[in-house]
Amino acid sequence: xxxxxxxxxxxxxxxxxxxxxxxxxxxxxxxxxxxxxxxxxxxxxxxxxxxxxxxxxxxxxxxxxxxxxxxxxxxxxxxxxxxxxxxxxxxxxxxxx
Amino acid sequence: xxxxxxxxxxxxxxxxxxxxxxxxxxxxxxxxxxxxxxxxxxxxxxxxxxxxxxxxxxxxxxxxxxxxxxxxxxxxxxxxxxxxxxxxxxxxxxxxxxxxxxxxxxxxxxxxxxxxxxxxxxxxxxxxxxxxxxxxxxxxxxxxxxxxxxxxxxxxxxxxxxxxxxxxxxxxxxxxxxxxxxxxxxxxxxxxxxxxxxxxxxxxxxxxxxxxxxxxxxxxxxxxxxxxxxxxxxxxxxxxxxxxxxxxxxxxxxxxxxxxxxxxx
Amino acid sequence: xxxxxxxxxxxxxxxxxxxxxxxxxxxxxxxxxxxxxxxxxxxxxxxxxxxxxxxxxxxxxxxxxxxxxxxxxxxxxxxxxxxxxxxxxxxxxxxxxxxxxxxxxxxxxxxxxxxxxxxxxxxxxxxxxxxxxxxxxxxxxxxxxxxxxxxxxxxxxxxxxxxxxxxxxxxxxxxxxxxxxxxxxxxxxxxxxxxxxxx
Numbered sequence: 001x002x003x004x005x006x007x008x009x010x011x012x013x014x015x016x017x018x019x020x021x022x023x024x025x026x027x028x029x030x031x032x033x034x035x036x037x038x039x040x041x042x043x044x045x046x047x048x049x050x051x052x053x054x055x056x057x058x059x060x061x062x063x064x065x066x067x068x069x070x071x072x073x074x075x076x077x078x079x080x081x082x083x084x085x086x087x088x089x090x091x092x093x094x095x096x097x
Numbered sequence: 098x099x100x101x102x103x104x105x106x107x108x109x110x111x112x113x114x115x116x117x118x119x120x121x122x123x124x125x126x127x128x129x130x131x132x133x134x135x136x137x138x139x140x141x142x143x144x145x146x147x148x149x150x151x152x153x154x155x156x157x158x159x160x161x162x163x164x165x166x167x168x169x170x171x172x173x174x175x176x177x178x179x180x181x182x183x184x185x186x187x188x189x190x191x192x193x194x195x196x197x198x199x200x201x202x203x204x205x206x207x208x209x210x211x212x213x214x215x216x217x218x219x220x221x222x223x224x225x226x227x228x229x230x231x232x233x234x235x236x237x238x239x240x241x242x243x244x245x246x247x248x249x250x251x252x253x254x255x256x257x258x259x260x261x262x263x264x265x266x267x268x269x270x271x272x273x274x275x276x277x278x279x280x281x282x283x284x285x286x287x288x289x290x291x292x293x294x295x296x297x298x299x300x301x302x303x304x305x306x307x308x309x310x311x312x313x314x315x316x317x318x319x320x321x322x323x324x325x326x327x328x329x330x331x332x333x334x335x336x337x338x339x340x341x342x343x344x345x346x347x348x349x350x351x352x353x354x355x356x357x358x359x360x361x362x
Numbered sequence: 363x364x365x366x367x368x369x370x371x372x373x374x375x376x377x378x379x380x381x382x383x384x385x386x387x388x389x390x391x392x393x394x395x396x397x398x399x400x401x402x403x404x405x406x407x408x409x410x411x412x413x414x415x416x417x418x419x420x421x422x423x424x425x426x427x428x429x430x431x432x433x434x435x436x437x438x439x440x441x442x443x444x445x446x447x448x449x450x451x452x453x454x455x456x457x458x459x460x461x462x463x464x465x466x467x468x469x470x471x472x473x474x475x476x477x478x479x480x481x482x483x484x485x486x487x488x489x490x491x492x493x494x495x496x497x498x499x500x501x502x503x504x505x506x507x508x509x510x511x512x513x514x515x516x517x518x519x520x521x522x523x524x525x526x527x528x529x530x531x532x533x534x535x536x537x538x539x540x541x542x543x544x545x546x547x548x549x550x551x552x553x554x555x556x557x558x559x560x561x
Contacts, residue, residue, distance in 0.1 A: 013442040036419040043560040050555035068381035089405035093412035271392035
């Protein structure tokens with residue numbers, strides 16, 4: 001393990017932490033100090049950001065970027081599947097209720 | 098006929114077919130005849146419970162009668178699973194542990210529900226409060242006694258992960274963990290009378306059933322492969338014999354790519 | 363080895379064949395399967411959320427987003443150290459690998475402490491598993507995740523056991539356990555966004 005790989009893992013961590021802190025900014029902008037209000041925009045953005053983090057973790061921390069094509073495609077498919085399911089169930093819930 | 102009589106794998110195949118037979122009977126009786134699965138609602142009133150018993154009266158008595166007569170089919174099924182652990186390089190204690198656990202598990206885990214619901218169906222003019230009591234007792238015992246199944250799954254998982262004889266693939270060892278976790282997920286059924294975590298809940302029953310269904314299908318297929326591969330030795334189990342078509346396809350690929358790997362990179 | 367893909371990129375460490383599956387491929391079956399099971403739970407939560415939107419929002423306001431953020435940062439950092447452990451072990455730097463896996467474990471313990479603290483604070487305010495529908499999902503999801511974390515500690519133990527004994531050491535097992543640990547982190551990322559952040 002050399003300095004370059006150490007630096008790369010730290011950069012990835014900082015990006016992930018930044019997105020996490022971004023959540024706080026997102027929520028405080030949406031709530032604006034008052035009671036929480038339902039917001040489709042916030043929900044969709046939150047889910048998409050989570051998926052970006054998940055893909056980063058797959059690629060970098062779980063080393064899928066160095067894995068065979070099959071695993072890379074499979075994990076990408078999983079991110080899409082999770083995203084579709086989450087967004088789908090959210091919008092379905094909105095439509096039904 | 099003489100081939101069957103002399104086949105050393107005869108008992109293994111009998112056990113496997115007994116397992117298939119049991120699960121088929123289980124599905125038909127529980128899902129289609131008695132409608133005990135998916136379980137009816139925990140939040141029903143006395144009147145609704147009585148209505149359910151009356152609506153399923155004959156099915157309950159006949160269906161569970163069939164289960165009482167055929168429940169012993171679980172014995173060779175469990176024995177086959179224990180056999181898989183005996184064939185592994187791990188201690189025989191794993192197999193014995195599993196056998197004890199699962200032999201006992203069917204009592205509260207399945208038969209108790211059958212007995213109690215049959216008792217309920219036997220006298221339709223029972224006090225509704227009593228019928229409701231029997232109804233709760235039956236379904237909670239069925240859903241709630243998950244500790245033994247959980248430990249059993251973990252025993253099998255550990256055996257598979259430690260095994261050097263490649264009897265069952267490691268991914269199935271991990272699937273045992275998933276199955277064990279479903280037993281934890283079902284435990285809130287003792288607390289909730291409605292919602293996603295009650296004994297009929299979207300999470301504690303429906304999603305759990307999907308996981309259990311995948312798990313059960315997996316081990317039926319894998320045990321079949323195990324019997325096909327069995328060489329009655331002590332060392333690693335050989336792979337399944339390759340089908341005769343494979344060498345021709347391989348030769349074709351080799352001719353096309355010239356490397357024998359067939360991968361475009 | 364001739365005719366295979368070009369040499370690894372400079373940022374990777376000790377050379378390994380291109381297209382290397384981290385750990386046992388079997389562990390990936392568990393990772394992907396559990397991800398689907400949890401996604402199913404999340405789908406149920408998101409679907410029911412809009413049925414009682416007011417209740418969910420009100421209850422969500424009782425959660426502490428800073429604690430949730432701290433939890434996320436703790437697990438993300440633990441994942442980074444886990445990656446470094448794997449890389450060090452692959453390069454043969456056992457002491458470095460050992461240090462990194464211990465850091466991973468320490469951060470995992472910190473997460474455990476933080477989660478339990480949060481649970482205690484919530485229950486002291488009168489919010490329990492059976493309080494309302496939102497807290498049902500909250501305690502259920504964080505609870506089942508915590509169970510996965512506890513199993514993660516076992517896998518960390520396996521890594522430490524592997525690293526200690528040069529005869530027993532297996533890079534594949536180290537990577538397999540690391541893959542599991544990252545899954546714990548991955549699941550938390552999703553749980554955090556759905557319980558704390560969505561509106």
